[in-house]
Amino acid sequence: MNKDFISVQPISSFNAWEAMRKRRRLFSFTLELSARCNLNCRHCYLNVPENDLAAQDAELSFQEITALVDESSSLGALWALVTGGEPLLRHDFFDIYMYLKRKGMVISVFTNATLFTKEHVHLFTRYPPRDLDITVYGATKDTYERITRKSGSFEAFKEGIALLLENNIKFNLKAMALRSNIQELPQITALCREYSKAPFRFDPFLHLRFDRDHLRNQEIRNERLTPQEIGTLETLDSTRHTALKKECRRLQAQYPQERDCDHLFRCGTGRGSLAIGYDGWCRMCLSLCHPECIFDLRNHSLTDVWEGCIPQALTKRVQNQALLAQCRNCTFRYLCSWCPAQSYLEAGELDSLIPYLCDAAGKRSQSIMKDIPLPVSL
Amino acid sequence: MEKTISIDTVYVPSEEVVARQVGGEFVLVPISAGVGDFEDAVFTLNEEGKAIWDRMDGKRTLREIALDLGTEYDTPIEEIQRDVIGFTEELFRRRILHQIPRQE
Numbered sequence: 057m058n059k060d061f062i063s064v065q066p067i068s069s070f071n072a073w074e075a076m077r078k079r080r081r082l083f084s085f086t087l088e089l090s091a092r093c094n095l096n097c098r099h100c101y102l103n104v105p106e107n108d109l110a111a112q113d114a115e116l117s118f119q120e121i122t123a124l125v126d127e128s129s130s131l132g133a134l135w136a137l138v139t140g141g142e143p144l145l146r147h148d149f150f151d152i153y154m155y156l157k158r159k160g161m162v163i164s165v166f167t168n169a170t171l172f173t174k175e176h177v178h179l180f181t182r183y184p185p186r187d188l189d190i191t192v193y194g195a196t197k198d199t200y201e202r203i204t205r206k207s208g209s210f211e212a213f214k215e216g217i218a219l220l221l222e223n224n225i226k227f228n229l230k231a232m233a234l235r236s237n238i239q240e241l242p243q244i245t246a247l248c249r250e251y252s253k254a255p256f257r258f259d260p261f262l263h264l265r266f267d268r269d270h271l272r273n274q275e276i277r278n279e280r281l282t283p284q285e286i287g288t289l290e291t292l293d294s295t296r297h298t299a300l301k302k303e304c305r306r307l308q309a310q311y312p313q314e315r316d317c318d319h320l321f322r323c324g325t326g327r328g329s330l331a332i333g334y335d336g337w338c339r340m341c342l343s344l345c346h347p348e349c350i351f352d353l354r355n356h357s358l359t360d361v362w363e364g365c366i367p368q369a370l371t372k373r374v375q376n377q378a379l380l381a382q383c384r385n386c387t388f389r390y391l392c393s394w395c396p397a398q399s400y401l402e403a404g405e406l407d408s409l410i411p412y413l414c415d416a417a418g419k420r421s422q423s424i425m426k427d428i429p430l431p432v433s434l
Numbered sequence: 435m436e437k438t439i440s441i442d443t444v445y446v447p448s449e450e451v452v453a454r455q456v457g458g459e460f461v462l463v464p465i466s467a468g469v470g471d472f473e474d475a476v477f478t479l480n481e482e483g484k485a486i487w488d489r490m491d492g493k494r495t496l497r498e499i500a501l502d503l504g505t506e507y508d509t510p511i512e513e514i515q516r517d518v519i520g521f522t523e524e525l526f527r528r529r530i531l532h533q534i535p536r537q538e
């Protein structure tokens with residue numbers, strides 16, 4: 057008998073991950089429960105008002121969700137990321153959460169924390185999620201509500217956090233770095249570090265809306281920091297700086313084998329995970345909404361999508377020769393956030409150059425590759 | 435939770451643990467607080483561990499499970515019994531297994 061009967065593994069280093077990725081096996085999925093949100097953040101790529109009946113009607117029903125979870129489970133998925141909009145708006149959130157648990161899914165929940173009740177506390181105390189990720193928009197009422205555009209939301213956020221703290225429920229705080237809160241980022245960082253032991257994270261990259269609403273897209277553009285500001289913020293954040301450097305070295309090492317590759321998707325999308333949209337459309341990743349890369353789960357089984365449609369989409373090649381030529385010779389490539397999903401949202405094509413991202417990669421490279429801190433100009 | 439494991443007792447998987455096949459591995463996922471080691475952990479069982487687990491049906495004692503395994507493995511029965519007890523100890527300590535009264 058082999059005596060190593062049991063091994064205990066943290067989920068992040070579960071030893072089947074790598075093997076699954078190599079063999080292209082589904083190991084995680086995002087479950088977007090709703091596009092509706094009780095807030096109305098300036099930078100949001102998805103939200104519609106919480107009482108939007110059309111969006112509510114389009115949402116997957118509980119029965120549809122459980123059938124999809126069953127299928128994901130049969131395909132081997134172990135990790136479900138529950139998000140929205142605001143997922144807690146679903147009146148059947150508890151049932152969905154428990155269904156995922158009883159299926160043996162490890163769960164991450166993304167929420168704005170403004171809707172927590174004692175019932176959520178009971179649920180998360182008895183059946184803890186692996187991650188409860190909360191986004192912080194401001195450290196003061198003025199800033200927070202300038203972004204969320206909902207009066208009383210800062211108070212509700214603080215009450216939500218207080219409820220979690222009182223009941224010893226673990227959570228992670230992260231921030232969006234926006235034009236409307238950049239002046240307050242030091243206080244937001246301090247607040248996050250005070251309340252959560254997890255390393256502080258911020259995200260300065262905003263992508264445009266799936267519904268391509270011009271006015272809302274303009275609001276998102278207005279919230280973007282300049283590439284210079286992003287470079288500076290990243291330089292000041294030593295954890296992020298180190299992680300980017302490490303990633304840069306990894307990409308540098310593997311570049312020679314990839315140099316002549318003209319595959320569109322080189323980021324790993326569709327290899328181990330997918331996203332189930334609130335309206336029953338499956339996306340290869342959360343941000344990718346090009347019509348040739350989304351699949352209607354009301355007309356296809358998840359298995360067909362995973363085993364047929366997505367592998368087919370993964371064969372796509374870059375058509376834009378200018379993009380290929382420019383990226384191949386680009387020294388910023390290891391620190392570049394370009395991806396087909398961003399390209400589609402910005403330019404309507406999967407393979408367009410996005411000057412803003414090139415600029416950001418350039419500024420990032422100045423600080424990361426040469427390791428010269430940029431002057432602080434915030 | 436310090437309790438010795440008795441070979442003539444029946445142990446059964448907790449309802450707060452889900453056993454699943456994931457990527458070729460047999461995995462136990464604890465779903466509630468206090469079960470397992472920490473929230474971030476899953477447990478994988480090797481083939482022999484799974485063979486023991488599969489026999490924990492709420493009816494058989496550890497002695498009966500060991501006897502049954504003895505018909506499959508070319509290992510002395512005393513050694514199998516020790517292994518079954520060790521395995522049970524590990525999972526019982528983590529509340530992944532419960533002890534239940536023997537049903538006559």
Ligand code: SF4
Binds near residue numbers: 094101140142
């Ligand atoms: S809380 Fe999240 S989902 Fe809601 S509007 Fe803000 S960014 Fe969008």
Ligand code: SF4
Binds near residue numbers: 382387392
């Ligand atoms: S920075 Fe621009 S040119 Fe360079 S790799 Fe990225 S997208 Fe291509």
